[in-house]
Amino acid sequence: MSSVIEARRLSIDYDTEHGPVRAVDNVSFTVARSERLVLLGPSGCGKSTILKSIAGFIRPSSGDILVEGRAVTKPGPDRLVVFQEFDQLLPWKTVRDNVAFPLKVARGKSGAEARALAEAALAKVGLARVIKDYPHTLSGGMKQRAAIARALAASPEVLLMDEPFAALDALTRGTLQHDLLALAEELQFTLVFVTHSIDEAILIGTRLHLLSAHPGRTITTFDTSGIGAAQLGSPQFRALSEEIRHTLFGRRSGAAA
Amino acid sequence: MTDHIAEAPIAATGSSARRLHWSALRRSAMVRRVLVLATLALLWQLAATFTASPLLLPSFTQTMTALWDGLLHENLASATAASLGILIKGYLLALLLGLIFVSLATANALCREALITLTAMFNPLPAIALLPLAMLWFGLGETSLIFVLVHSVLWPFALATFTGFQSVPDTHRLVGRNYGLTGARYVGSILIPSALPSILSGLKIGWAFAWRTLIAAELVFGVSASQGGLGWFIFRNRNELFTDKVFAGLIMVILIGLIVEFGLFRAIEAVTVRRWGMQRG
Numbered sequence: 273m274s275s276v277i278e279a280r281r282l283s284i285d286y287d288t289e290h291g292p293v294r295a296v297d298n299v300s301f302t303v304a305r306s307e308r309l310v311l312l313g314p315s316g317c318g319k320s321t322i323l324k325s326i327a328g329f330i331r332p333s334s335g336d337i338l339v340e341g342r343a344v345t346k347p348g349p350d351r352l353v354v355f356q357e358f359d360q361l362l363p364w365k366t367v368r369d370n371v372a373f374p375l376k377v378a379r380g381k382s383g384a385e386a387r388a389l390a391e392a393a394l395a396k397v398g399l400a401r402v403i404k405d406y407p408h409t410l411s412g413g414m415k416q417r418a419a420i421a422r423a424l425a426a427s428p429e430v431l432l433m434d435e436p437f438a439a440l441d442a443l444t445r446g447t448l449q450h451d452l453l454a455l456a457e458e459l460q461f462t463l464v465f466v467t468h469s470i471d472e473a474i475l476i477g478t479r480l481h482l483l484s485a486h487p488g489r490t491i492t493t494f495d496t497s498g499i500g501a502a503q504l505g506s507p508q509f510r511a512l513s514e515e516i517r518h519t520l521f522g523r524r525s526g527a528a529a
Numbered sequence: 530m531t532d533h534i535a536e537a538p539i540a541a542t543g544s545s546a547r548r549l550h551w552s553a554l555r556r557s558a559m560v561r562r563v564l565v566l567a568t569l570a571l572l573w574q575l576a577a578t579f580t581a582s583p584l585l586l587p588s589f590t591q592t593m594t595a596l597w598d599g600l601l602h603e604n605l606a607s608a609t610a611a612s613l614g615i616l617i618k619g620y621l622l623a624l625l626l627g628l629i630f631v632s633l634a635t636a637n638a639l640c641r642e643a644l645i646t647l648t649a650m651f652n653p654l655p656a657i658a659l660l661p662l663a664m665l666w667f668g669l670g671e672t673s674l675i676f677v678l679v680h681s682v683l684w685p686f687a688l689a690t691f692t693g694f695q696s697v698p699d700t701h702r703l704v705g706r707n708y709g710l711t712g713a714r715y716v717g718s719i720l721i722p723s724a725l726p727s728i729l730s731g732l733k734i735g736w737a738f739a740w741r742t743l744i745a746a747e748l749v750f751g752v753s754a755s756q757g758g759l760g761w762f763i764f765r766n767r768n769e770l771f772t773d774k775v776f777a778g779l780i781m782v783i784l785i786g787l788i789v790e791f792g793l794f795r796a797i798e799a800v801t802v803r804r805w806g807m808q809r810g
Contacts, residue, residue, distance in 0.1 A: 329703060347706040357700040363805045364722040377718070378708045408806025 276430050276462045277303040277326065282335040284321050294487040295321045298335070301481050301493075303430065308456060308463040310477030312470065314520065318488025319466045323434050326464060327353050340429055349378030352423040356435040358415045361407035361422075367394065368403040371422040379426055393425035394418065396455065413444035420452065430462045437472070449475055450501055470516050474499055474509060482519055491519060587773035595773035596780055603774075605762060609781055612743060612758035615671060619678025620739050624732075626679065627687040632716070634687075635694055648688045656681035656742040660750060674746055681742040682735035689734060693727025694720055726802045733794050737786070744782055 282299045285292040296318035303309045311319040324330045326337055328347035337344040339351060352374070354360070361370045371390035375381040381389065394403050397417040407415060416436055423431050437445040449472060456463065467473050473480050478497040483490060494516065503509045570589045577588030587595070599605030633640040656677045663673040697720055705719035721728070747760025757765065763778035802808040 327703075327707060329706065346709075348709045349707070351707075353703070353707050355700055355703065357698075359698055360700045360704055362701065362704065362719075362722070363807050364725070364801070373718075374708045377710060377714070406805050 275302040275304050276307075276340060277301075277309075277464065278338040279322070279326070280335050280338075282322065282325070282337065283333050284318065284325055284330060285333040286321075292333075296325075296332075297487040297489050299483070299488060299490050300335075301490075303462060303464060305462055306460040308465060308476060308478045310465045310467060310473040310480045311483060312467060312473040312477075312480050312516070312520075313483035313488065313491075314485045315468060316485035316488075317483035318485075319468075319483055320434055321488070323353075323432050323464060323466050326430075327351050327432055349374055349426055350429045351432055352426055352428040354416070354419045354423050354431065354433045354436045356438050358412050358439065360419050361410075361415055363407050366404050366406055367399060367410070367418050370407065370418060371425050374422065374426045389425050390421075393421040396424070397421045397451065411444075412440055413448060416440065416448060417451075420455075424455070424459065424461070427461075430464060433463065433465045435466055435468070438467070438469075445472075452476065453501055470513050470520075471504075471509075474512055474516070475501065475504060480516070482516065484520075584770060584772055587776050591773045592776040592780060595771075596777040599762075599774060599777050604757070605759075605777065605781065608757055608759050608762040609785070612747065612760065613785070615674050615758065616678065616739055616743050618671075619675040619743075620682055620736065622675065623679040623682035623735065623739075624686060627683050627690060627731075630683075630687050631690045631694065634691055635716075635720075644687060644691060648684045648691075651680065652684040652688065654680075656738070657745045657749070660746050664750065669750075673750075674743065677742055677746055678739050681738040685738060686731040686735040689727050689731025690724065693724030693731070696727070697723040726808045729794065729798060729802060733790070736789060736794075740782070740786060740789075 279299065279301050282296055283294065284296040286295050299318075299322065301309065311322055313319050321330060325332050326339070326344065328344050328351065344351075361367070362373070365373060368387060368390045371393055372381075372383075372386035375386035375389055376383065379386075391400070391403055394400060397420055399414060399417055399421065402410060402414065407418070410418065419436070437448050440448065453476065455461075463476075465473075465476050467476070474496050478495075480494040480496055481490065482492050482494070494512070496512070499509060499512065574589040577583075577586050577591070580586050583591060596605070630640075630644055634644040635641070659680055660673065660677050663676040667673045667676060701719055701723045705715050710718060743758070744760040744763075747758040748764050759778060759781060763775050766772075766774035766778065798808065
């Protein structure tokens, strides 16, 4: 199986006033094509930091990251990120131009070609009706849909998502999770997804990479490729959820929900 | 996707309702503005009639007559044009210098410190106070006026633009870098649009400073311009006790200020930052 991402013995330090602080310690993983790897752990486990280093925003202190066999040295459109923040859509561009922009600057598409691709991608996430609107008129859920469409349209080697649904209300979050899964089934993209929600991790991921906090170290991994939306709320799903909770937070049942 | 039916109609109603609300607001704002101006004119007319001393306080109608007269038969139009010509030269030069300065400050820590220090030093210094020195250096003429104009615009504009660049949200920066944008393309397509509300406010402040500095400079050192400007027009008519013409000159200063504020800056804001929801109307 060819791996799209290979992270080898990754350690990342943050500079603070009191000297460097280790955020990620000796973490290794690979992501195969069409796989959905979820980095899961409590806050402070360095999961977002790992994602940012795959994106090329942060340089690891030691170890390296290969994407399609090439070492990551800087940010690039082969690794597009969906952020948690709603202001990731550029407010001065219409929804369609937000999606078309990376196609033009990073993929060298002509204006008309980029617009057509953007419209197709927006139709896929159910935003065909608002393509000419500016982002500030959209709801939070619609903004995150547009951001997903923007990343999908450029067909990157890998999609990186940094808690994209964390700021949404529960109902919208549920809908977007299911829609993301449907898109993944259809398009078979490769995804690295960061979350602190255990249920979201089981639902979205095909494999979970559990991290402990301060510093972020690998605890274990779980194969969840057989569990999807259909199993949500089933005894099997709940048992796995409970097992992961115990693994992350010790043996105190229900201590940290 | 399954829930676009549930989500989309809400947003569609929201955006069209907002558009309707906005146009209604703009119309009523225009009505209110005219109402305020008309009330001021009426009060002025009443006060002048009551005072009955055109030498001290010419009435609104006398001033309008003098304005009309000045435009048709005297040099009010050419004086205004002369002032505006110098103003635009100084303003544009200051913007150019400001952009270069801010670009350097964004790229280099030493330049950043220089910008912050120089702005702190020169921003509180009234530009008009530099005019005597400027005339010593550059003589009586346009160069001296442009020098003080640049001084009056450069610092507030550079400060506002620099602050705007500094407060570009991290998410916008990360999105731009994620696309592999660097250098001039990064500045042009991410930093400048994201900082546009601050840049526009810097342009407005700079314009107001430039206009008042120029009129003051012409009033005090009127002959320094090759042709007499608007300030000189006011000064000359005050010496000859043509108070209605002094008022006509002042009205001209105010009119141009209003036109630039509402006709230019507000119009630019309406199609940019307010349309994009980056600034409330």
